[in-house]
Amino acid sequence: MVNREEYVSEEDWQRFLEFSRDLETPCIVVNLQTIRNNFTRLKGFFPYADIYYAVKANPETEIVSMLADMGSNFDIASRPELDMVLSLGIAPERISYGNTIKKARDIACFYERGVRMFATDSKEDLKNIAQNAPGSRIYVRILLESSTSADWPLSRKFGCHPDMAYDLLIMARDTGLTPYGISFHVGSQQRDIGVWDDAIAKTKYLFSSLEEDEGIRLSMINMGGGFPASYTQPTNDLGEYAAEIKRYLIDDFGDDLPKIILEPGRSLVGNSGILASEVVLISRKNNTALNRWVYLDTGKFNGLIETMDESIKYPIVTSKDAPGAREAEVIIAGPTCDSMDILYENYKYRLPVDLRIGDRLYFLSTGAYTGSYASVSFNGFTPIKTYIMKEKPAL
Numbered sequence: 001m002v003n004r005e006e007y008v009s010e011e012d013w014q015r016f017l018e019f020s021r022d023l024e025t026p027c028i029v030v031n032l033q034t035i036r037n038n039f040t041r042l043k044g045f046f047p048y049a050d051i052y053y054a055v056k057a058n059p060e061t062e063i064v065s066m067l068a069d070m071g072s073n074f075d076i077a078s079r080p081e082l083d084m085v086l087s088l089g090i091a092p093e094r095i096s097y098g099n100t101i102k103k104a105r106d107i108a109c110f111y112e113r114g115v116r117m118f119a120t121d122s123k124e125d126l127k128n129i130a131q132n133a134p135g136s137r138i139y140v141r142i143l144l145e146s147s148t149s150a151d152w153p154l155s156r157k158f159g160c161h162p163d164m165a166y167d168l169l170i171m172a173r174d175t176g177l178t179p180y181g182i183s184f185h186v187g188s189q190q191r192d193i194g195v196w197d198d199a200i201a202k203t204k205y206l207f208s209s210l211e212e213d214e215g216i217r218l219s220m221i222n223m224g225g226g227f228p229a230s231y232t233q234p235t236n237d238l239g240e241y242a243a244e245i246k247r248y249l250i251d252d253f254g255d256d257l258p259k260i261i262l263e264p265g266r267s268l269v270g271n272s273g274i275l276a277s278e279v280v281l282i283s284r285k286n287n288t289a290l291n292r293w294v295y296l297d298t299g300k301f302n303g304l305i306e307t308m309d310e311s312i313k314y315p316i317v318t319s320k321d322a323p324g325a326r327e328a329e330v331i332i333a334g335p336t337c338d339s340m341d342i343l344y345e346n347y348k349y350r351l352p353v354d355l356r357i358g359d360r361l362y363f364l365s366t367g368a369y370t371g372s373y374a375s376v377s378f379n380g381f382t383p384i385k386t387y388i389m390k391e392k393p394a395l
């Protein structure tokens, strides 16, 4: 049985139960207050950094609006995301186009709407930016090989070798753009803090060599995301990350730090969400099989895509949890007719033996990379709904 209080306070749990009691499952309930607390905490640990919320983690407008009011900026990856954020009255100066994979006409559209900061990691993309967003600030994303310690790696697909980053920043200057900085992403749910050390050292090397050899003075480091949410595998506290990263920065850059940008997604919204599902069927594959199969009304295609390769192991609570309740190992699967729709088979969750059809299963820490990842209507199932639990009015 999961120790629920490690993930959600008793008070928030009771609020959630009351809020979700009559809701159709599957659904996700997001607690806005948790996100506010996370943002405040992050700012406290990184007072010197500008925060750019990675909107893809959870694009619900209430979340974006609240973070905007709290002073966040936004990392945006597509035109629809841009439209949504601008429609909330957020100024284009607070937006970074962080996707290195984009069409020329998307760049033009961002530029037209006032966005002036762009990520890149290739010559062709940089050419497109020079033509369609003249004069804009450019940061180049570097590739990190060391992302195997991340539970949801973002390596390989994005970034370029530091030598190419060097060339791209020269090309940026030579095509009338403003060489601005370096970015990296150490991989999402990164549990090895040392990875930032290596990334910051590579960044320092680029800052120094571009200034010495080319007279190009970079002024910004975008350290991406990667800070963890709390799942079943232990992680260091955010305070440990902050202390270590500060030390790496000062070792390499001294007290006169460049502008530092963070793009948190998972760590801001992950633990704000609880996904409620219902047990559809419990069965065994033969009369003597030891493991029960527990089939739910949600699965890989309806909010839980990050169970792919069993990468993210969510804490699971059931409506039958009780101190001393007997438990046994189960295989947990979704409701669709795709055999890939198995959530956990190698890793065996232990659930109460008196779990029955119709009982509820709650996946904790499901505020990030869940709702917006759901398929449109595979097997006719409607996409999982997200409900926002507003902040408690101040007393």
Ligand SMILES: *Cc1c(COP(=O)(O)O)cnc(C)c1O
Pocket: 054, 056, 057, 075, 098, 099, 185, 187, 188, 189, 224, 225, 226, 227, 263, 264, 265, 266, 267
């Ligand atoms: C997804 C993404 C993030 C957020 O990463 P988390 O690990 O969820 O914090 C930040 N920056 C970029 C460019 C991303 O693609």
